[in-house]
Each structure stands twice: as structure tokens, then as C-alpha cells.
Amino acid sequence: MKNILKPTFLFLIAGFVLLFLTMSLFIELADDVLENEKFKIDHYFQEVLTYTANDTLYQWMTWITEAGSVPLIAISSVIVAVLLLIFTSNKWYSILFSLNMIGISLLTKVLKMVFQRNRPELIAAFDGTGYSFPSGHSTGAVAFYGFLIYLVWKLVTNRAVKWCIILLLGMLTIAIPYSRVVLGVHFFTDIMAGIALGLSWLIICIFTMEYMLWRAKKRQV
Template structure:
């Protein structure tokens, strides 16, 4: 820790704080779901955000939600993992990206089985099958696009392009999550829990990755 910069230490502390806050939110929602609580927010969003199929918002969300589907994220993850393995000087990027994606997928599926929360509506067309809590589109999108944001932040030199890219992927991940409510296949609390879990897992993987990169640099310089 002594040879770490102040910025690195502050970033590490902020990362742990975010993990604690997001996991606290997830645990709070998870406890209420286990007790079969009815959420006021779920009712409000179901009444005001779920649009009919003929509306342009619904049709747009049909397209957007595919960017968080299992098939798309699986193919995109394999491509990115292979690219990182061959293109980066350190193979840690590919390894921890793979851990990030495989881990969040397994974690999401296990939690779905544990909570067994029924969906508002089962619609296979939009991937709306199986249990509802937490939202797999939300966890997967936060983990995948969040890691892309991390890579862009580290590698893009132009500040305007860095901020624009990060903002774009952040908005995309959030819109994908909310598309699940608009399409009527998830409750609002499903996506909040999914985003919280996905962010906590993402930051955990990023901290672990940065640790191994830092340790590698320390060994080379010693």
C-alpha cells in the first residue's frame, strides 16, 4: 500500500464503498422478496411504464433489450475475451473479464432459483422466461458494458471521447435494464436488484484485476 498513489488509494476506497452500498440495497430488496412483500414502486412502474406493443416506445425497447440478451452477451463476451487475450500485453484483462461475465451469469441463475419470484408476465419472445429476481439482462448488461467502460476509461486518451464513450455505454446498460419493465417481463425491483448486484460484482472484479496489474508492475520494477 505504501507505494500506491493517493489517487489509487482513494479510488480503492470509493470502490469498496460502492460495493457495500449496492450489496446493502440488494440484500434489502432480497429480504423483502423472500417475505413476498408487495412493492409500491413495482405497482407504479407497472401501471405507468409498461406500454402496448403497437407503441413506438415498446417497439424501440424490443430492439434495445436484445443488446442485453444471453445470446448477444455470450457471443460478444467470447469475442472480447479473445481480443483481450491476444491484444493486451497482460492476459489478466482477458481472465478477469471472463471471470466477470461467467461469474455474474452463474450468480444470477443461482439467485433466481433461490428466490423463485414469478414474473409479471411470461413472454418468451423477449427472453421473459424462468424466474424474475434478479433481472439477468440487468446484471449482465452492467457487468459487460461496465467492463467496456473501464477499458475505454483506461485506454482512450482524448478526454472528450473517453467521457462520451463512457456516457454512451452507461446509458445503454441502464436503458437495457429498464426495457425489461417496459416490455412487462420484469418488476422494477428486479432490475434495481440486478443493477446493484451487477455493479458490485463488476467493481469487485475490477479491483482484483487492478491488484494483479499493480503486483505485476511492482515485480517488474523491483
């Protein structure tokens, strides 16, 4: 314990607090959805974010939402996993990234079948089919781009480049769930639950990754 630095303690505490908050949020939303609760926040955002196909924001969202589509995330995940296996010295980067993406995909599919919440609108062109809760674009975006942010933080040495990439990935991670509400294929509570679930799973995977890196360093001492 004496060898663990203060920043490590702060990282662990912050991580566990965030994990508790995100899991609590998801459980609370899930419980209300099971009881068929009507959320005022869903009604509010449906009124506020009412756009037509001719609106500029709507057009932008049709492009942004594709960055969280299942085919793009799946193909990109395979590419990233292979690159990590080839170009990083620790195989656990590739293994944990793969588990992160496979795990969130399975969790999302199982939970959609459990809750079977209907969408506000079915639009196949934007992957707006199947059940609504939690939002798959939200869980996938948080898990995928969130882990990329972690990788950039760990592996990119140039400070300016690191923060530019993190900022861009962070904005994209937020924009993808937002696009699902603008396009009308998800309720706001769907994306809240998706972000909470994705972030909870991401934190677990990052903690596991940090533990494996700590073990590797300990063996080298």
C-alpha cells in the first residue's frame, strides 16, 4: 500500500464514485421504464428538439449519428484491436479493448430484450429499428470513443496533440447520443441510460486495464 501514490488513490476514488453514480442512474431509469413511467423530460426534449429534414441541425445529425452506427463501430473496433496488438508492447490493451466492445454490445442487446421499450419513431435509415432502451448508439459511442480517449491519454506523448484528439473525441461522444433525440428515434431517457451504462462498463474495463498494467510493472521490478 505504501508504494501506491496519492494520484492513484484519487484516480480510484473518482472512478468508484463515478461508477456508483452512473450505475445508480441506470438502475433508477431502468426501474421506471419497467413500471411504464412517463417521463416529463422525454416530452420536454421531444418538443424542444423538433426539427424537420430541411433543418441544418437535422442534416448535421444525420451524418454524426453514423459515427455511432453498428457497422462502423464494429469494423473500427476490429481495426483498433489489431493495431493495438501489433503496435503496443502490452497485449492487454488489445484484449481489454475487445472485451470492452464485445461486452457492451452483449449488454445492450440483452437489456433491450428485457425492457422491450418501443421507440418514439421507427426510422430504418438511421438504425431506428428494434427496441429503444437503452440507446445502442449511446452505449457503443461511450464505450468505443471513451476507450479511445483513454488510449490517447496513455499512449500519445505530445501534450498539444493529446488534448486536441481528446477534445474532438469527447465532443463526438456527446454528439452521437444527442443526434438520436434530434432524429426522433430515441427518447431522451434512452440516451441517458445508454450513456450511464456505457460509462459504467467503460470504467470497469479501464480499471481492469490499469490493474493489468500495474501487475506488469510489478513483475519487472
